[in-house]
Amino acid sequence: MRYKVLTVDDSKTVRIIVRKAFKPYDCDIIEAGNGVEGLAVAAKETPSLILLDVTMPVMDGVEMLTKLKSDPALKGIPVIMLTAEGGREHVLKIAKIGVRDYLVKPFKEEVLIEKCGRVLDLKPIAEAPAKARSIFDPADILIVEDKPAIIQQIQEGLRHTPWKIKGVGTQAEVLGHCVHTTPDLILVSLSLPEEAAFTLFRHIRTGIKTKYTPVFGLVVKTELGQQQQAQTVGFSAIITKPIDMAELETKIAKAMNLDTSLRYYSMEGDVMVMTLPENCAPAVLAEVGAYLKPKFAEAVDSGYNKVVLDVHHVKALHMGIIKLLFQAMQTCRELAIQSALVGHAQIVSECKSFEDTRGWTFHDSLEDAKASFGRSSPQLAAVS
Amino acid sequence: MPSTVEITESLIRDYINRAVTDVFKTMLGRVPTFSSPADWVAGEPPKPVGPVHRPQVVGTVGFIGEVNGLIYLHLDLDFARLCTRNLLGMTEAELDEAGDEVINDAIGELTNMTVGSFKNGLCDSGYPCMLTIPSILRGTNFSIEPTSSVVRHVYHFDCEEHRVVADILMKPSE
Incomplete structure (x- = not known):
């Protein structure tokens, strides 16, 4: 109402x-x-x-x-x-x-x-019709940390993202910043003096513009008491130091509800390409797997029926990757999509050593894989 | 009831300076600077703001109670238009379309806030009083003369290239 x-x-x-x-x-x-x-x-x-x-x-x-x-x-x-x-x-x-x-x-x-x-639970309205934001859209991230080295480390670690990352050292600076700009996410060091992180958290949650802003706590891994306190008061996530940048990026994207599928799925002409990154940590594979069916279905729905599974960035094969590739091929079969694999020599060699993957055929490049759709039967036949 | 302090010229100057500064800074994001009216003769009405042929917009609000008086806030039309646009977030074209009524209302409200802030100082100094409804005077090359004996204070404020004049008329205490 x-x-x-x-x-x-x-x-x-x-x-x-x-x-x-x-x-x-x-x-x-x-x-x-x-x-x-x-x-x-x-x-x-x-x-x-x-x-x-x-x-x-x-x-x-x-x-x-x-x-x-x-x-x-x-x-x-x-x-x-x-x-x-x-x-x-x-x-x-x-x-x-x-x-x-x-x-x-x-x-x-x-x-x-x-x-x-303070009287009404006012909710900001979106100025434009709701559109899912993606990992490639700009966002404002505010770090509240009294150690400049940590701020710099995060800025460096997330430099490849389109996010604008600003660091401040005190609560007053945060409140001043929020008057002009509402951050999309705030990272607060839990070790600020006099429990300032928790006072600040209360301010953020009572501020009309910031009450729904995700707030992460930054804390040393061994400070379990502070982590528990932050979880109890309702911090959106805890990031432990030393900071795993890949984990931080994933958690930020999740907290901001960003569509990360564009990192892994793209359309190249009439072909959908699923690209696995160099670092295929379990969290990354889970993310790719979560988008798999909807993205393939979206391609079919748009009239496309060819998929390239590109693993040429992957340094070494492991069971998680193999399982994901099987899942992708299975989905292709269910949707009657043709698929082709792209990978380098080491991946090809590693596949030869597994019974289930021995029969997989890899192409050297995306262009080769795309050209193969015109002249050969689907790759699926080889792995079924 | 707070203990009363004597209403001196210095107290009036302090309160009007604070009131004008606070209202213009808070509502318009402009910081006026107090400047003594070098050419003002005590008891005389203020000279027109800007060239005499320029239309003036003057907001007025009174205060009645333990102390009674009126404050006129003089602006030239250009500055009145600028203040209205700032206050309401309007473009020049929107203001043209909205007409003089909107300018009158905006200047009336700025005057109301200024006089409110001034008289709240008097209230807290032991002179409870209430505001009256704002009104607006418009014209070119006119002066305002009180009909009965009043104490008059005129203060100038420079706001970038514009000037605001606060003309304070107070009835002597009985």
Whole structure:
């Protein structure tokens, strides 16, 4: 259900600013120009929150608030005062009638949203129609670490990605950064002084823009107490030092829900190519395997029925790779897809030493494999 | 009730400086600098902002209670338009389409915030008072004369190439 926020202010300017501030969030703004209109709209629309000015013609905000709080049907609606009336006595008087918060003009839109976010679970809305982000799309990653060497190590290790990685050393810098840019993911060192990582985590989770941002804890492998504490409070993942960059990259991609299939699957003309990388760690094979059926099915659905299984980057064969290749060939058979293998001499030689793979035929290059589809029967016949 | 402090010219200057700076910085991202009106004669109305033939937009809001007065905020039309665009995130063309009413409302609100901030200082100094509804004056080469005896203070603020004048009229305490 979309929230409804009622802004009651005689100034059209303020109502426009409020509407502008809430534009990125999933809620409707309704307006009234004085207390009488405000009460009528509140009764009709039952808003989730009312933003109320004090000085207005016809009926002022104090009178409207008093009437609202004496109406059993409306008194439960939370009210935040948004007014230039900010004298201490005045604020105390209004607070006694019953308001959730009090924001004195002039105000920053971020502060308004932050205060409203304490009352409503505001969710940002996507500006464009939802599109799955891929591993090749840019993203902003913020590292909070007081050791510059670690920041540099991560920046170096992820240099091949399109991600913009910024390092900061203190909580204040994080909060300052988040005012202008909402990071897609935040890595926080759990060893910051005075448990600052956990204080910062609470700030991030209560911030309206960052409450859904994945937060990773960075910690030395042996610091089990800190790891447990981070898991208990809800850190999205724990990355242990020394950092395994491949593992970090995989976890970041998963936390940001990135489509990583483009790393392994591509269309070359009318042929789908599945490419295994040099490092075929179990996590990588699991990732490739997870996309296998949907990607092959997608190719068939688009009218293509040829697949090249390219293992020429792989340094040495092992059972995990062989199992994945069998799975790929099996899927090709089920979908009636022709397949061909590409690999270098060492892979070919290693395949000869296994009973099940002895009959596999490899091509030297992608071009050869693609050309083979025109002149030979499917590779599948050899391995079935 | 807080203990009252005497309302001196220095207190007024301090409160209006804080109010104008806070409002322009928070709402417009512009930092005005206080400048003494060298050519202002005590008790006289302020000179027009910019060339005399340029249209002026003047927002006014009063405060009534233990202390009573009015503040006029003078801007020339170009700056009033710029402030409105900044405040509402509008382009020049959008502002042309929206018309003068939007400019009046925006300057009225900036004045309301400025006077609110000024008078909140007075409230916290022991002079509780409330704001009145804003109003706008527009014209060219005009001056504002109070009808009864008031204490008048005029302060200038430079904001990049523009100037804002705060004209404060306060009734002497009885």
